[in-house]
Amino acid sequence: MKLGLIGATGVVGGTILRVLDEREIAVDELLAYASRDRADGLMFRGRTVSVVAATRERLLADRPDVAFFASSDDASAELATALVDNGTVVIDNTSTFRLAADVPLVIPEVNPHAVGPEHRLFPVANCTAIVLSVALAPIERAVGLRSVRVATYQAVSGAGRAGLDALAAEERGATPNGTFAAPIHHNVVPQVGSYDGDGDTGEEQKVVAETRKMLDRPDLRMAATTVRVPVMRAHSEAVFIETARATSVEELQSALRGAPGVVLHERGIVTPRDVEDTDLVHVARLRPEPDDPSHTLFQLWVVGDQLRKGAATNGVQILELLIAQGRFASRTGEVTLSLSKRGRGLG
Numbered sequence: 167m168k169l170g171l172i173g174a175t176g177v178v179g180g181t182i183l184r185v186l187d188e189r190e191i192a193v194d195e196l197l198a199y200a201s202r203d204r205a206d207g208l209m210f211r212g213r214t215v216s217v218v219a220a221t222r223e224r225l226l227a228d229r230p231d232v233a234f235f236a237s238s239d240d241a242s243a244e245l246a247t248a249l250v251d252n253g254t255v256v257i258d259n260t261s262t263f264r265l266a267a268d269v270p271l272v273i274p275e276v277n278p279h280a281v282g283p284e285h286r287l288f289p290v291a292n293c294t295a296i297v298l299s300v301a302l303a304p305i306e307r308a309v310g311l312r313s314v315r316v317a318t319y320q321a322v323s324g325a326g327r328a329g330l331d332a333l334a335a336e337e338r339g340a341t342p343n344g345t346f347a348a349p350i351h352h353n354v355v356p357q358v359g360s361y362d363g364d365g366d367t368g369e370e371q372k373v374v375a376e377t378r379k380m381l382d383r384p385d386l387r388m389a390a391t392t393v394r395v396p397v398m399r400a401h402s403e404a405v406f407i408e409t410a411r412a413t414s415v416e417e418l419q420s421a422l423r424g425a426p427g428v429v430l431h432e433r434g435i436v437t438p439r440d441v442e443d444t445d446l447v448h449v450a451r452l453r454p455e456p457d458d459p460s461h462t463l464f465q466l467w468v469v470g471d472q473l474r475k476g477a478a479t480n481g482v483q484i485l486e487l488l489i490a491q492g493r494f495a496s497r498t499g500e501v502t503l504s505l506s507k508r509g510r511g512l513g
């Protein structure tokens with residue numbers, strides 16, 4: 167397989183390379199692109215790979231079998247459909263095409279059936295929405311959901327290398343450089359994405375719209391408040407659900423216990439530092455709301471590494487799904503879908 171990676175030098179791009187390697191995806195040729203030529207190149211499987219500017223002409227001439235986009239919305243808007251029309255399968259980590267009606271938005275643990283043989287463009291959903299949907303899907307399947315409310319605690323690496331650098335600089339005493347809407351060191355910032363001061367931020371709109379699409383519940387009542395916190399890596403979410411029928415903690419636990427991609431913590435807590443660099447979504451503190459005679463109101467705490475499961479790993483899993491469907495030859499011959507307990511670290 168000839169594999170292109172646009173945004174190869176970014177945080178998500180680097181994580182995609184690691185996940186491809188760990189999952190032993192057979193890559194015959196890696197084509198690495200960035201916003202400009204890079205003299206130093208990058209290392210992949212013990213070899214130095216050149217990094218070149220991602221121009222339309224070069225990409226169309228290179229014609230990769232698969233291209234991962236981990237760059238800007240603008241780069242995806244300009245280049246992704248041209249590549250798709252040229253025969254390339256595109257797995258796109260930007261928001262550009264996520265809500266297009268004829269484009270599937272796939273989490274392999276949640277809605278693999280959304281992939282049809284005609285599809286060649288696969289956006290990877292918003293990282294917060296992926297982490298949330300992996301935890302909600304088993305509940306939706308078991309008892310149905312009537313409403314979901316979520317407050318998030320999002321790591322600075324969600325804003326890429328600039329976010330990591332901004333927190334590190336502020337910790338060393340530098341003046342905030344505007345990467346976030348307010349100082350991030352010793353603070354929390356209730357704005358992720360664009361915000362015009364009235365109504366939801368861009369991130370909040372994405373979480374709601376994309377979760378509805380992935381759960382195939384356009385009618386799901388939802389609200390989100392997304393917040394940036396001075397955590398390096400992994401997003402956390404406090405989730406408040408109303409189920410479609412009366413249920414119990416035990417029934418919800420049993421739905422989550424065997425669910426693909428989920429680790430259920432029946433006791434204790436789980437924090438972003440516990441799940442750094444892992445691929446599974448962790449659920450803890452599942453409990454009923456107090457004084458609820460309807461037995462439909464519950465709360466849970468959900469944590470996942472947004473760079474891995476929320477971005478790179480989900481994209482590579484989509485590629486694995488396509489390989490398993492016979493869309494690409496695999497030299498290893500042994501690429502199997504590893505949806506549940508594969509992953510590093512906890513669980």
Ligand code: 2RA
Pocket residue numbers: 292293294320321323324325358359369
């Ligand atoms: C963030 N969800 O955390 C975004 C990144 N895709 O900023």
